[in-house]
Amino acid sequence: MSVIGQSAPSDVDDNSASEQVVTPVVRRSGVDRIFRSVATSSGVITFILMGLIGGFLLIKGYDALKVAGWGFLTDSEWAPDQGGKFGIAAILPFTVQIAVVALFIAVPVALSTALFITEYAPRKIRRLLTAMIDLLAAVPSLIYGLWGLFYLQPRLITLSKWMANHMGWVPFFHVNDEYGTSLGIFPSSTFVAGVIVSLMVIPICTAVMREVFSQAPPGEREGAMALGGTRWGVVRDVVLPFGRGGIIGGSMLGLGRALGETIAVTLIISPAFTAKWSILDQGSNSIAALIALKFSESSSFGISALMAAGLALFIITLLVNAAASTVVSKSRSGSSTEI
Amino acid sequence: MLRIKKLFVATTAFMTACAVIAPTAVHADSPVDGAGSTWSQIAVDQWRADVARQGLVINFQGVGSTAGRAAYYQGQVDFAVSEIPFQAALRDRSGNVAADETASASSRPYAYMPIVAGGTAFMYNLKANGQKITDLQLSPTTLGKIFSGQINLWNDPAIVADNPQRVMPATRIKPVIRSDGSGTSAQFTAFLASQAPDSWNYVCQQANLGSGCAPTSLYPDYPNSGFAAQQYSDGVANYVAAPYNEGAITYVEYGYAKERGFPVASVKNASGVFAQPSAINVTVALLGARINDDGTQVLGGVYTNPDARAYPVSSYSYMIVPTTEASPFNADKGATLSSFIYYFLCAGQQKAEQLGYAPLPKNLVEYGFTAAAKIPGAVAAPAIDSCANPTITGDFLVTKTVATTAAPGATTAPGATAAPGATTAPAKTPGATLAPGVTTTVVPGSEVTDSTVPTDGAVVEAAPVDAAPPTPGVAMATSVVIEESGSGTSVFVYLLIMIAILLIVFAPPIIAARRRPSIKI
Numbered sequence: 001m002s003v004i005g006q007s008a009p010s011d012v013d014d015n016s017a018s019e020q021v022v023t024p025v026v027r028r029s030g031v032d033r034i035f036r037s038v039a040t041s042s043g044v045i046t047f048i049l050m051g052l053i054g055g056f057l058l059i060k061g062y063d064a065l066k067v068a069g070w071g072f073l074t075d076s077e078w079a080p081d082q083g084g085k086f087g088i089a090a091i092l093p094f095t096v097q098i099a100v101v102a103l104f105i106a107v108p109v110a111l112s113t114a115l116f117i118t119e120y121a122p123r124k125i126r127r128l129l130t131a132m133i134d135l136l137a138a139v140p141s142l143i144y145g146l147w148g149l150f151y152l153q154p155r156l157i158t159l160s161k162w163m164a165n166h167m168g169w170v171p172f173f174h175v176n177d178e179y180g181t182s183l184g185i186f187p188s189s190t191f192v193a194g195v196i197v198s199l200m201v202i203p204i205c206t207a208v209m210r211e212v213f214s215q216a217p218p219g220e221r222e223g224a225m226a227l228g229g230t231r232w233g234v235v236r237d238v239v240l241p242f243g244r245g246g247i248i249g250g251s252m253l254g255l256g257r258a259l260g261e262t263i264a265v266t267l268i269i270s271p272a273f274t275a276k277w278s279i280l281d282q283g284s285n286s287i288a289a290l291i292a293l294k295f296s297e298s299s300s301f302g303i304s305a306l307m308a309a310g311l312a313l314f315i316i317t318l319l320v321n322a323a324a325s326t327v328v329s330k331s332r333s334g335s336s337t338e339i
Numbered sequence: 340m341l342r343i344k345k346l347f348v349a350t351t352a353f354m355t356a357c358a359v360i361a362p363t364a365v366h367a368d369s370p371v372d373g374a375g376s377t378w379s380q381i382a383v384d385q386w387r388a389d390v391a392r393q394g395l396v397i398n399f400q401g402v403g404s405t406a407g408r409a410a411y412y413q414g415q416v417d418f419a420v421s422e423i424p425f426q427a428a429l430r431d432r433s434g435n436v437a438a439d440e441t442a443s444a445s446s447r448p449y450a451y452m453p454i455v456a457g458g459t460a461f462m463y464n465l466k467a468n469g470q471k472i473t474d475l476q477l478s479p480t481t482l483g484k485i486f487s488g489q490i491n492l493w494n495d496p497a498i499v500a501d502n503p504q505r506v507m508p509a510t511r512i513k514p515v516i517r518s519d520g521s522g523t524s525a526q527f528t529a530f531l532a533s534q535a536p537d538s539w540n541y542v543c544q545q546a547n548l549g550s551g552c553a554p555t556s557l558y559p560d561y562p563n564s565g566f567a568a569q570q571y572s573d574g575v576a577n578y579v580a581a582p583y584n585e586g587a588i589t590y591v592e593y594g595y596a597k598e599r600g601f602p603v604a605s606v607k608n609a610s611g612v613f614a615q616p617s618a619i620n621v622t623v624a625l626l627g628a629r630i631n632d633d634g635t636q637v638l639g640g641v642y643t644n645p646d647a648r649a650y651p652v653s654s655y656s657y658m659i660v661p662t663t664e665a666s667p668f669n670a671d672k673g674a675t676l677s678s679f680i681y682y683f684l685c686a687g688q689q690k691a692e693q694l695g696y697a698p699l700p701k702n703l704v705e706y707g708f709t710a711a712a713k714i715p716g717a718v719a720a721p722a723i724d725s726c727a728n729p730t731i732t733g734d735f736l737v738t739k740t741v742a743t744t745a746a747p748g749a750t751t752a753p754g755a756t757a758a759p760g761a762t763t764a765p766a767k768t769p770g771a772t773l774a775p776g777v778t779t780t781v782v783p784g785s786e787v788t789d790s791t792v793p794t795d796g797a798v799v800e801a802a803p804v805d806a807a808p809p810t811p812g813v814a815m816a817t818s819v820v821i822e823e824s825g826s827g828t829s830v831f832v833y834l835l836i837m838i839a840i841l842l843i844v845f846a847p848p849i850i851a852a853r854r855r856p857s858i859k860i
Binding site (some may be wrong): 011046077079081082083084085131139140143146147154157169182183186187188267268269271272273274280282292293294295296297298299300302303 | 377402403404405406409426453511513518519520538546547548549552553555556557559560562564566568569570574578581583584585586589720803830833837839840844845850
């Protein structure tokens, strides 16, 4: 499903490409024409690919959607293979919950890291940090997942327990009292999955934000300094407003990865099919994980149902990205800083 | 570039050399493709590597049972391996047929044959007063209650009744199921549906699947069931083994529990004895397997095998072989496939125990021969007595009337009064529960006491697992030795892979940076 997660943000690119309507003044040479056609067709391929993926999911999922009808949106069970009901009423909220937890952690950390690298870090450290962030972004999610499963999960649950005990009045952190304080109810939760996903999202967000912040106009930056502004003043009044598009773009790229993250989530969660507010206790789900878990043993009808779920994820990702690109296009840094 | 070319030349030369040196192919005929069960894949992969030396090319993809069956009726593969037979029509809520495997498969006639047997073990993590419990005993009905969420505490009367030898702690039961589709789930749910129908119906109804739903590869879960679900056998085993998951129990292949040094529950069989899932106990149980006219297994006789050694949750997976030359099959492939079948039903079964399975008993080998004979182009089957299957040659003494119950971990701290689990009841009445009075106890520290209690001609032997060689003629679970050598392997391998990948990612930039240190941003 990572295909969907990654392909979705690319529609942001296409908008910017279509906005630049340049009327050629010079007569084109043969090389120009060839290059132009290659570039154009590559751009068109993006659209075709999106259409093919969406169409494929729709066709494959049609059988299941026909049977389930609106129940696909309102049922929270998943038993197409046993002739039972199936729907995404619980799975979709869980998917979003994991992504939100991930972004809740990732965005502030990434923002601070990017600001530190561009504004505060000494040159040598800046170079090292930039390289490290880029490297982290290249580490496969399976590695994060395994590390999360074997190292982080057993340690993180003590934090879960502390939060449940001391912050249980917040609905998100409320844990069913019946289970008492046993650590055993915490490891397979939305929270743990979200934290591990956030680790993979941080480098991506940071890389994008850093790139945009570093392009903040030096003239304005120096002007602010000359007017007696502090470093924080420069960050607040020049870098951040200028980088608004980059912040949103980076977060959305992260959200795309968080929504579609499969392996790490599959390793951590214990699939649940009843939506709930609590993110700390056992039971969570995600569409990508559902597909990974059920695919191999599903009948053709079960696979059709999974494809329908994939379609839902695809649509959600598209909507989120479309919303993000409108926000970005209205921001000051606008077209120049889009990802 | 030159190096790559050299490498290529070398490889080609090597391969040609191999092809020349290799013994003249016995069957130089068509390769055969198969797909299906991941549960059986370890065995199938071993066997096809074995026959590759004889020139038989068997390809197998472990894509899962259901996908394997689909690939069979869609004509993509020559044979399939599955834990469950083709599924009858599946209807959705409005009564429309959503999927019908038997109808799809009817276009390509097939026969089922047994391929590899195994026991589903119940690994648990339970402590009483800070000490690991290693002698848990469970009856099929109790298992049903645990894995349906009907009972919540380890000191529930049902569990206490099964374990008169100890006081059960008031820990919460946490059943751990497989979140992915799995053959283990299929085999366990088949057992539950047959031996604990009340509990199975309870699960079905809670999951809104109607009463008495069919056994399934996807274990049903329902809201507030208290189940935890994890992916893969490794996943559930690690989950149960985690120190914070006290009270957890799961169904998994025996080897996974051994690998982690965790005990598995003894399950009560029809003669009232609590048996461990050792290879011999599984094979003995499978002597009770019957096969329908259509080749599907009837495991009722396995679940209720009256032999005192029988491990009730034993089953085998199927190979689905074509009986006509419908595309893509043909007689040439039939020759290859049948030779492969004769190999794994006979000599191949010698490796079953090493690989974590149990050898198929004679009755199932004979069924396999019958099914193989239906394959078009099949070569003649060897005589059953010349079959090198360990249960036929007598290396694996299943026919001897000796009952063994391996005591799971008589390894509890020295000073414990009784070697837990070394209790075998001479109770012959089916369904009789173990009265504390009839338990024979073995005091650790003393010599290995073979307390033999002759009853109805059966010798019941109690021997701690760790004790030195068992009585000759009694095959103990030798698989223990092999699996221990791989203890912690999976974690170690994961770590190695991680380090390797991190190196690949980090090494080049660091080296590159050293080469040109003058560059400044």
